[in-house]
Amino acid sequence: MAAYPFSEIEPKWQKFWDENKINKIEDDFSKPKYYILDMFPYPSGAGLHIGHPEGYTATDIIGRYKRMKGFNVLHPMGYDAFGLPTERYSMQTGIHPKEVTAKNTKNFTNQLKALGFAYDWDRTVNTTDESYYKWTQWMFLKIYNSYFDEILQKAMPIEFLSIPENLVSQEEIDAYIDSQRLAFIAMIPVNWCEELGTVLANEECDEWREKGYTVERKPMRQWMIRITKYAQRLLDDLEIVEWPHSTKEMQKNWIGKSEGAEIDFFVPSIQKNIRVFTTRPDTLFGATYMVVAPEHGLVNELTTADQKAAIEAYITTSSLKSDLERTELNKEKSGVFTGSYAINPATGAEIPIWIADYVLAHYGTGAIMAVPGHDLRDNEFAQKYSLPILKVVENKENLDFDVTKEAFCEDGYAVNSEKSEVSINGKNTPEAKSIISNWLENKGIGKKKIQFKLRDWLFSRQRYWGEPMPIMFFEDGTRRGLDEDELPLVLPNVKDFKPAGTGESPLANVEEWVNFIDKKTGKKARYETNTMPQWAGSCWYYLRYIDPQNPEIFAAKDKEEYWMGDGGIDLYVGGAEHAVLHLLYARFWHKVLFDYGVVSTPEPFKKLFHQGLIMGLSYRNKNNVLIPNDLVESKDGKFFDTRNGEELEEIVAKMSKSLKNVINPDDVIKDFGADSLRIFEMFLGPLEASKPWSKSGIEGINRFLNRAWRLIATEESTLSDSVQDVPMTSDQEFALHCTIKKIGEDIENLSFNTAVSQMMIFVNEFTSAEIKSKEAMEKFVLCLAPFAPHLCEELWRILGHTNSIVLEKYPEYDITKTVKSEVEIVIQVTSKIRGKLIVPLDADQSAVEELAMKDESVLKHLDGKPIRKVIYVKNKLINFIV
Template sequence: MDYQFKDIEQKWQQFWADNQTFKVENNSTKPKYYVMDMFPYPSGAGLHVGHPLGYIASDIFARYKRLRGFNVLHPMGYDSFGLPAEQYAIQTGQHPSVTTEDNIATYRRQLDQIGFSFDWSREVRTSSPDYYKWTQWIFMQLFNSWYNKAAGKAESIEKLVEHFATSGSKGIDAVSDEDTLTFTADEWKALPYKTQQEELLKYRLTYLRESTVNWCAALGTVLANDEVKDGFSERGGYPVEQKKMMQWSMRITAYAERLLQGLDTIDWPEPLKEMQRNWIGKSTGASVRFGIDKTTLQSPITADYIEVFTTRVDTIFGVTFLVIAPEHELVEALTTPEQKADIEAYITQTKKKSELDRMADTKTVSGAFTGSYVLNPLNGEKIPVWIADYVLAGYGTGAVMAVPSGDQRDYLFAKHFNLPIVPIIDIQNIETEADPTKEGKYINSDFINGLAYKEATAAVVAKLEEVGAGKAKVNFRMRDAIFGRQRYWGEPVPVYFKDGLPYLISETELPLLLPEIDKYLPTETGEPPLGRATDWKHPEGEYELSTMPGWAGSSWYWYRYMDAHNDQEFASKEAIEYWKDVDLYIGGSEHATGHLLYSRFWNKFLKDIGFVVEEEPFKKLINQGMIQGRSNFVYRLIDAEGRGTNTFISHGLLADHKTSPIHVDVNIVKNDVLDLDKFKAWRPEFADAEFVLENGKYVCGHEVEKMSKRYYNVVNPDDIANQYGADTLRMYEMFLGPLEQSKPWNTNGIEGVFKFLRKFWRLFHDEQWNFRVTDEAPTKAELKSLHKIIRKVEEDIERFSFNTSVSSFMIAVNELTDLKCNKRAILQDLVIILAPYAPHITEELWTLLGNAAGTLSYAAYPTFNPEYLVEDEFAYPISVNGKTKMNLSISLSLDQKDIEALVLANADVQKYLDGKTPKKLIVVKGRIVNIVV
């Protein structure tokens, strides 16, 4: 029979499901291998062709590893809590769990159609109570822990309490809030219970913190930064104000150093690691306190100094002004009456600027003088204090010591406002711009004059410490992560409040179920949606009303796959000790600093408290590129009055007509040629459309854009699978180009892949489509083809170069077709090698070859034998001055000298030399001959 992909694919998908072919056990004599994909959020739009790209790659890898004798864990699940479902619920009143359920069913159907080898018995859903029970449980462990810097890890809060009770706060080196108390053991014991608890909250790894949020009173909710435009909500355009709010936070900063160091131990793409490094943002420097000169201030001020962080403390004698952020808490107090108007005008101006404007505009210098001064702690010099929007409130202390001779921004600022620029290093050239050099000796710098960078820095830090005005400090850019959302569709926080204190519910009360509410909106008093729940009250107090953020459930899910149905633990010790970590993780780079950082954080925490065994969760990570949409256009003719007609001009003829482009559904266009009948049927307004054709065809224009419904460029994998089959879809997505590269989707080449599979099928069949394979001994040429592909695919898979292996399969099948090879000895091995890429057609042929159904997935992978590829001759390219002129076959057993002689004696070579004597002859054995004349 001809290649009937529909029957074959349905048959084998059913077989795998019925026989649980890919179910994997938590113990085996085989070595383990864990291949995981970033699980999807099940959106209402369903899967588009961009999603499966990574899944196909990981599935090929998983199937390959299985063939190579590994016990492979390859699971899939759903990140099913999230905003879109809630938004939909607000609009339609449908419960998010209902729409989520529907969407998951669609995803599952679409995934099944592509023939993935997932072990579905381990499926997880973050929104399922069985799952979020453990998300809540981990939250409780974090609440019950603090970070002991001395031990270099998280420990139980009990240990901290014990220490307080025996030794007070002395000897505690912890990551904590800034404002912790100092006390003796007796003083601790004497503290009221509430004060003790408040104190402990300053140490817990999850804690309450007041943070500013974008509050939109009209919508009654908190908005994300990108939902706010110029101080108004993007949705509705209502005013947004900064509001302080008590929120749950995660003390991820405790792990900053370990998160940074860990990057050196994992096999991730370097750009992605770089992103994480930059996000963590470690900088070594010093904090310096500049005393406020109160003699010039007319109003009283509580603060005594402005603290700055600098990485160049050695330049402190070059400081000629201080710049603080317009949002700095001291701005108002420092502003003198004369400067008040200036400062207020500047602050108003800053608020109008969007983040993007502030970033792109490095050329405009702006700022305003507060009228106040601080004193240089080392020489007592009076230094003016300015505000400027290039200083950000959120980083460091929100204040900068400006050294215009060494920093270009400070330099421009000083030039613009006519502030002094003092050179501090002898070789510094500051005529036209700042010179940040660290070479040379210091000048104009008091006691470090004549010193070099290293000694100077040490001397300044020592002096600052001596006078109590500063100290060496490591600063991280990374902030603690807010861990709460004023939303409904998320995990409830397992906490209730009594007398203003948070208490964990008991473990036996887990999971704390999400209550039913009447509508998915904030309450009239501005409480989160959970405030609407009736009869939802802890016996001891009021439940927390915010829910966990989107990243909670995804920060540990790889452990749940290891033991997905355990109701005693998030995963058993045995399962974790067996699977350990994810060997290969494939997903998009948009999660570089969110999910991938939080996951590493939770993993390190779980290791600290002894529940997991590996410091890093994902040993190797590959980013798949984004698949962009390729839109098609038709061109509507514009008549003399400038009105659109119902006539459409083919792309090649546009120059002669006035037209306007219209997006057309890519699904009714093939290779940029419009299907006229489908176009007429597409929309009623086009039913009478007329066309100006070129060569009898209507050719569409095209553009690369985001894949989106409104551009009519969304391609659904179902359509491809229906038309060409899953095996073609799988191979085509790989054939499209390098996995890690972003590329537009187009189906231009899909016929080639489909034809390849038919050609492969035909190798096993005669002219009349009868299955016909012989047991004859293979020829040398056939063995060569086979072993070439064995080696090539092995190399390609190991370096995740799937596109090149698809090409190689085509070459192999072309060669074997030319050789008219239908020998079992060759074809059976070829079936195994191709199986990870095209699992359905290969399963069918595998059984036709007489093997037991379903055994292909665990067959023995063919071994490469280099002997079949040994050549005795090589067609040397002969080049003259680097330009290839001809080929010359020469035995590979000859040595350098013989080759040289042979080449020079050749008549054709002599012709190219044209009587000239070669200056030099380069012979690279087995590669090239180059004659220099």
């Protein structure tokens, strides 16, 4: 039997939707809105992979369903097109990144259109368009021209910054202003890759190292963004969004708030304090030594003559290590004594000061008080270097706990913590913390302190293919950000994308662009040659979809308020790999805009959902070696290596070129059609789960769509004679109304796999009927339409309609028809099933009991024993306890 003609009808309706602007979105403020967003793709040369259609189909189904329910739905698509892979490709081929990007986006667009997604392509955005990155630059300047007001806890225009009175010279004032900006220049150690000629983000290093590149630590001039100022708000506002628990936890951990105290330790030999941060001020009496990071500013002063050689050697060794190497698994701690001593402010004792790279320069103050009795790391270090270990916290459960062998890090109560001025002996840990903190504060040698792990955002890249930073520098060392009327600062057209070789981007080589006379000041000027990271453009793209062509502003206020109303984007779907960085940067960016009142919500993404990965199947032998799929043959459900006949185990593995298990969406569309691909990806399993692709699974889905087609249409694509205006049987009515109800509910809950199985149940129910109710067929096609839009558009015409099914309403169901008039209930004897009974819906207990008592098997198991108790659950079961 012939398959339904998907290869004809799919392109036909795609063209129809395009030409008739069926997916056009109007800013009709009278309708309730629904804004549903996908994470936009990076248009790589490889094209769409099989994972893309998963999340995109899910949102397409919801968008189409919501539209059928009367919502004005914004479901846009665009491209995150700046990025290193394109630039690398250009360096190798000499083809300009702009051309590469245009070609790749065109290819992506064609592939997305072939999947039948209902995007309004007039609303598409591309981060590399001048008219787009003009606003990325505009927003960067907003950040640059802001300081963070600690009292208001928000960004304020830099003009409002109050200048300390002791600053008089313009130079000092400018320096102060620059030191307060939310975007600033700093010399910091970065991950520099010489061959790529650029810095890399920490999370990018591994990837490039694996490809054989060398990445080293090196201090360089970089743009930073003070995201740390927003740490508390980024943490607090996680409470107001509906996000996956795990993602919220990851962001919380990343922000890493900890409460404790800063304490000054006096060093008599240099007459200076070393400030430490600790979360356990209650253990101050147990601080028997101090450790400062090798990069700490006081190391030179602290180092005595006889320790100098050892300290310098240690510093050299640790500076050669990258962050990653320094933290490599459970490596043994090392350190060197500086020769100096500090005074423990609680005990008055002289304690040695060491340097060790287990103390991180960038966290806290870069120095710690070491309490080896009650900190695992300090304990390990103290044991290794025979430093004294004191017990100052008692373990209630085990009074004999020996802290010289193992640290006790939990709460307990304080011991050996007493002097004339203060005592915390006998106090529990929280109380002891508070008493010590207050005492320190009164003495002026410490204060309570909240510390975050979050670090400032390294915002510059030494690349060509990114947004130019809209900043110019003058010869006198001053600089200015561009004004709005000077934007966009357009990337110059260059032929050579190789790095400048000076640690600057290729832009530094573009003499005619980089050096110029500033029209506004008449001064000789030079543009910043760094560009922005890829994250920048993706921080706000969801706002541009709202008003993509607007030349005056990134989005008109009324449109922004409408589409972002009710707490922001109604649903954002994308991979969990962006759980921290993209989602944290975008939240930060949005909050700055919120502080300026140009967006109306404190958070951009009200509800977030991560789709799982689509995996491939792979095979491994007894030595755990993965065998590429083209070297595997299957026989009787078992798998063998074609080279030596060795039996292999089938496992689920990420799709990869080397394993030859990559599925190409174009091939699937060619073989089974876009509708089959869409539904199959939904049917694989729960959207959030990772699940393996299955060749026979998609055949099953294709079979299902063929069955659905044959229910209504003939081989000649006309209405089947068996579809007539006839009443439904009660079973058919039940199936139809359950289907309408369940599919609607499942879409709302993102349970697409169970929605698809309900459709199969419907088709199974009606397949056996010789005559099918036309009404049932029409309502079913409407339910199926969000999932299989091409097939349903065609069936809708076959059923005699002339309007596009996209514009139809989702059918209503009758709740009374979703319950059967008779139900089967289970008879149990002492909780074991002994019989079944058909009774009217909501039958009362006595009637059921009477009927149940007639059941042979029940009587046999009751065996005349006295019934102790009867449990009756209406419409479910009756249970006799004997």
